[in-house]
Amino acid sequence: MVVGEKYRSKNREQIIVEQPYHIQYRHSFGEVSKFFKGLHEKKLYGTICRGKEHHMSGEDNLFVPPRADCPECMVPLEEWIELQNEDIRVYTFTTMYFSGENFLDKLPLTLINVEFPRYNNNYSKLISILITNEKDEINIDKKDLKIGMKIKPKFKEMPLEKIDASALYFVPAGIL
Amino acid sequence: MSVDIGMKKDVVKDHKKIYQSVRKDVVNNGREVAVVAAGMTQFGKARTDSTQEELVMDATRMALFENDLNYDPYDIKKMIDGTVISYFSDHFEKQLLFGAIIRDYLGLNPLQSVRAEGGGATGGLGVKTGYEMVKSGDADFVLVAGFEKMSEVSTTKGNEFIALASDTDFDFQVGGFYTAYYAAMATRYIHEFGITEKQLAKVAVKNRNNAQYNYFAQTNSKNPYSTKSTSGFINIDDVYKSNMIATPLKRLDCCLMSDGAAVVLLAEKNLARKLTKDPVIISGIGGGTDTMRPGDRPTTKGGLIKENLLLPHEKPEWYENMSYPGLHSFRAGRAATKMAYRMAGIKNPLHDIDVVELHDAFTSSELQTYEDLGLAKYGDGGKFIDTAEFDEEKGVFKEINPKMGDHTYVNPSGGLIGCMHAVGATGIMQVGNIFWQLQKKMEKFNDNDKLQVKNAKKGLAHSHAGTGSDVTVIVMSKDGE
Numbered sequence: 058m059v060v061g062e063k064y065r066s067k068n069r070e071q072i073i074v075e076q077p078y079h080i081q082y083r084h085s086f087g088e089v090s091k092f093f094k095g096l097h098e099k100k101l102y103g104t105i106c107r108g109k110e111h112h113m114s115g116e117d118n119l120f121v122p123p124r125a126d127c128p129e130c131m132v133p134l135e136e137w138i139e140l141q142n143e144d145i146r147v148y149t150f151t152t153m154y155f156s157g158e159n160f161l162d163k164l165p166l167t168l169i170n171v172e173f174p175r176y177n178n179n180y181s182k183l184i185s186i187l188i189t190n191e192k193d194e195i196n197i198d199k200k201d202l203k204i205g206m207k208i209k210p211k212f213k214e215m216p217l218e219k220i221d222a223s224a225l226y227f228v229p230a231g232i233l
Numbered sequence: 234m235s236v237d238i239g240m241k242k243d244v245v246k247d248h249k250k251i252y253q254s255v256r257k258d259v260v261n262n263g264r265e266v267a268v269v270a271a272g273m274t275q276f277g278k279a280r281t282d283s284t285q286e287e288l289v290m291d292a293t294r295m296a297l298f299e300n301d302l303n304y305d306p307y308d309i310k311k312m313i314d315g316t317v318i319s320y321f322s323d324h325f326e327k328q329l330l331f332g333a334i335i336r337d338y339l340g341l342n343p344l345q346s347v348r349a350e351g352g353g354a355t356g357g358l359g360v361k362t363g364y365e366m367v368k369s370g371d372a373d374f375v376l377v378a379g380f381e382k383m384s385e386v387s388t389t390k391g392n393e394f395i396a397l398a399s400d401t402d403f404d405f406q407v408g409g410f411y412t413a414y415y416a417a418m419a420t421r422y423i424h425e426f427g428i429t430e431k432q433l434a435k436v437a438v439k440n441r442n443n444a445q446y447n448y449f450a451q452t453n454s455k456n457p458y459s460t461k462s463t464s465g466f467i468n469i470d471d472v473y474k475s476n477m478i479a480t481p482l483k484r485l486d487c488c489l490m491s492d493g494a495a496v497v498l499l500a501e502k503n504l505a506r507k508l509t510k511d512p513v514i515i516s517g518i519g520g521g522t523d524t525m526r527p528g529d530r531p532t533t534k535g536g537l538i539k540e541n542l543l544l545p546h547e548k549p550e551w552y553e554n555m556s557y558p559g560l561h562s563f564r565a566g567r568a569a570t571k572m573a574y575r576m577a578g579i580k581n582p583l584h585d586i587d588v589v590e591l592h593d594a595f596t597s598s599e600l601q602t603y604e605d606l607g608l609a610k611y612g613d614g615g616k617f618i619d620t621a622e623f624d625e626e627k628g629v630f631k632e633i634n635p636k637m638g639d640h641t642y643v644n645p646s647g648g649l650i651g652c653m654h655a656v657g658a659t660g661i662m663q664v665g666n667i668f669w670q671l672q673k674k675m676e677k678f679n680d681n682d683k684l685q686v687k688n689a690k691k692g693l694a695h696s697h698a699g700t701g702s703d704v705t706v707i708v709m710s711k712d713g714e
């Protein structure tokens with residue numbers, strides 16, 4: 058007998074029940090709330106730290122997603138910069154054909170990490186959604202989807218009290 | 234000498250040149266730690282036949298009763314003086330403080346106990362925590378039990394729960410799904426290093442087919458808890474044809490969601506030698522971390538050298554002009570490896586290590602981990618899988634558990650793709666497998682010797698959390714090697 062056989066219970070009776078459980082969270086975006094207010098106002102914000110002497114890169118650190126404090130300088134960051142008109146590129150991508158429960162109705166869906174070539178990109182490769190065909194919002198992987206592709210941000214209408222990061226998405230820079 | 238404060242100050246002052254990512258010295262208080270027993274359940278997609286605590290009991294019984302220990306198992310149990318309970322999620326079974334239920338169920342109150350948790354690396358962190366208890370002298374004999382039961386919610390809800398381990402303000406809100414995060418990393422990894430679809434698929438073929446000889450594996454079609462559609466042998470075409478989940482990762486590139494438990498017993502070395510004739514020494518152990526959002530990882534030219542992450546056999550000129558780590562690298566894996574190798578005195582992993590159980594969350598992460606463990610140069614993970622002999626016609630490896638490099642065997646258990654990923658149990662299952670490998674007991678537990686690595690003297694278990702936020706590396710050696 059295989060050793061493990063000894064440890065399987067012979068008791069095969071089992072009762073299985075359904076147990077629902079619902080939660081609602083009251084969540085604060087704290088000191089980076091401005092980022093989410095920005096999405097509501099069709100603006101893409103990041104925070105920036107100019108304490109170059111403490112940065113491994115020796116350059117300014119751009120934070121997208123924003124941080125309220127620089128992990129290298131340990132100082133609070135007060136400077137916000139607008140990025141919606143910056144040069145923004147696809148750093149990497151994937152097209153999802155399966156997902157967690159919360160995204161099943163949006164499949165297939167392309168996720169990207171973005172790159173801001175003007176900055177050192179150590180803290181700024183934001184993950185977001187890329188829509189390649191805005192008209193019908195059907196979003197499949199296209200042959201022209203590639204690393205380095207120029208893109209621009211777009212903003213979905215969302216009430217401020219329900220806003221989340223999916224209010225932001227990107228489209229190829231060629232599409233209006 | 235424990236910590237050289239003077240050295241740390243110099244490093245901080247000089248931080249632009251070099252970062253001290255890794256502990257310099259091994260604390261030597263004369264205590265060493267050994268594994269003396271292991272046990273695990275058969276893994277399944279849904280072990281509805283048992284509750285979680287019943288599964289942990291099964292694994293514990295196996296550890297105490299089936300590891301050829303020198304004393305009566307009841308006497309051995311009385312020697313345990315601490316427990317570590319490792320489980321990842323409070324959501325899957327909507328039970329906080331599950332550790333208390335487990336300790337109670339095993340009859341191990343009122344011993345000191347702690348929960349270890351760190352995403353996918355939970356099991357590895359559990360063993361590391363147990364190691365620390367014994368090494369420090371807080372305990373002499375520790376039971377480390379890990380488990381997860383992921384089947385009580387739907388697969389899509391399960392994906393969502395796991396994704397709660399990503400940043401819920403940003404990453405989760407736009408994708409909510411780990412396969413997608415790893416897939417985006419894989420896209421960039423392929424772009425940087427020219428990895429092929431075939432190299433990825435080979436990992437799936439190797440691990441899934443190994444699992445067919447692992448008694449405990451979820452995809453082993455002989456396992457009564459296996460699911461027909463996700464068990465049995467596969468060839469490379471099966472991988473190519475499996476459903477796309479998130480480009481470039483297909484269904485068979487992905488790890489399993491599982492129910493089950495695993496246990497190891499750790500003892501101080503002198504005690505261990507009394508408990509068993511064949512203790513396995515933890516000769517090196519290390520941990521590492523990285524940003525939770527992979528997009529926040531730096532892209533520094535020569536970063537691998539600047540961050541002091543060269544492994545002992547590597548040369549600075551290999552990586553001087555490469556940007557590191559970037560979104561597609563597991564800096565935590567290198568940090569953990571470097572720490573463990575320093576302690577174990579590993580000078581050349583390809584030569585020194587015979588058998589590896591590593592965290593193949595996805596086929597891409599197995600290739601990346603070859604690099605982090607120094608089995609291949611950074612960027613050459615794809616070439617390492619190509620060192621195993623492959624039958625092009627049949628689309629499978631010529632051997633089950635194929636040799637890679639000169640004498641390295643990776644994931645004989647089938648890993649997370651073939652055996653299981655019941656998160657809190659995974660790292661412990663890996664340590665248990667390496668322990669049995671070094672004790673030459675694979676045949677005893679599997680009822681066949683296909684997975685036994687002959688003459689294995691040193692093994693390694695690598696545990697990793699989502700997109701590489703936490704990694705542990707544990708080097709294990711036969712006593713006296």
Ligand SMILES: [Zn+2]
Nearest residue numbers: 106108127130
């Ligand atoms: Zn700074």
